[in-house]
Amino acid sequence: MADKKDQRLKIKTIKNGIVIDHIKQGRALDVLRILGIYGNFRDAVTLAMNVPSKDLGRKDIVKVENRDIDSSEVNKIAIIAPEATINKIKDYRVISKERVSLPExxxxxxxxxxxxxxxxxxxxxxxxxxxxxxxxxxxxxxxxxxxxxxxxxxxx
Ligand SMILES: Nc1ncnc2c1ncn2[C@@H]1O[C@H](COP(=O)(O)OP(=O)(O)OP(=O)(O)O)[C@@H](O)[C@H]1O
Ligand SMILES: [Mg+2]
Ligand SMILES: [Zn+2]
Structure with a gap:
């Protein structure tokens, strides 16, 4: 039987970039599309779909190295993933955390x-x-x- 520890989600950390967490289940690919990230993107992108979450049951997560996010992208993400949080990572640490919010x-x-x-x-x-x-x-x-x-x- 698997050890409890091994059931935790393991994704490599990033040095600088963004982590979009608490994405509604199944919407990670739409988030990538909003960010304009396709096959020609050169930096590391990690994506988790349908992983267990304390509050959401299951969620998606998107992590993008060396990428920032602007307010128009945040507004689009709010429409498809109203619970999402945008974490900015600098030197491996979360330097800001913002819950998305819908414009009027x-x-x-x-x-x-x-x-x-x-x-x-x-x-x-x-x-x-x-x-x-x-x-x-x-x-x-x-x-x-x-x-x-x-x-x-x-x-x-
Ligand atoms: N250096 C990093 N590289 C990749 N992902 C990171 C890094 N630092 C934090 N994260 C991820 O960013 C998200 C927010 O990190 P944080 O440490 O604030 O977690 P948390 O306490 O679970 O936050 P929340 O309360 O928003 O769920 C988590 O999904 C975490 O795995
Ligand atoms: Mg968390
Ligand atoms: Zn109409």
Whole structure:
């Protein structure tokens, strides 16, 4: 039988970079997409999906070496992973920890599911704007067609 110690999560530490922790289960790949990290990224990226968490049951974690994060990326992460925490690592230590928070208006990030919406017009579409009606569970409403959305799809 496995020793209790061996059941703990082991991921190599990073010297400098960011750790996005407490990501909703299954959303780590979306976080990488928000950060623009694809196959051509050169620094170390570690990713854990569906690992046990005290508060969330299961969670995802993303660690990126030599990378910072800006407020627009943090806002996008808040939409798909409202419990996420952003830890900045310097010289192997956590120097800041920030819980993401949703902005009141989400501009140009989410696709309206209504095909008739003016934000989906083939010619000269308008940038999407969603109003946060409720945070938990998440309910957004399209500013233009008022379509309500609870599982937002990010624009690519
Ligand atoms: N040098 C490092 N390299 C990689 N990951 C790190 C490093 N330092 C901390 N972490 C990770 O960053 C996250 C936050 O670290 P911290 O030490 O604050 O853990 P914690 O006390 O569990 O925090 P929280 O209360 O947010 O869960 C954890 O997932 C931890 O594994
Ligand atoms: Mg923890
Ligand atoms: Zn709409």
């Amino acid at each position: 208006l989400i501009v140009g990030i989410i696709k309206c599911p209504n095909p008739q919406c003016i934000t989906n017009k083939e010619r000269e579409p308008i940038e999407s704007v969603f109003i946060v009606k409720q945070k938990d569970p998440l309910i957004l409403s399209c500013k233009y067609c008022e379509r309500e959305v609870s599982s937002p799809v990010l624009l690519s």
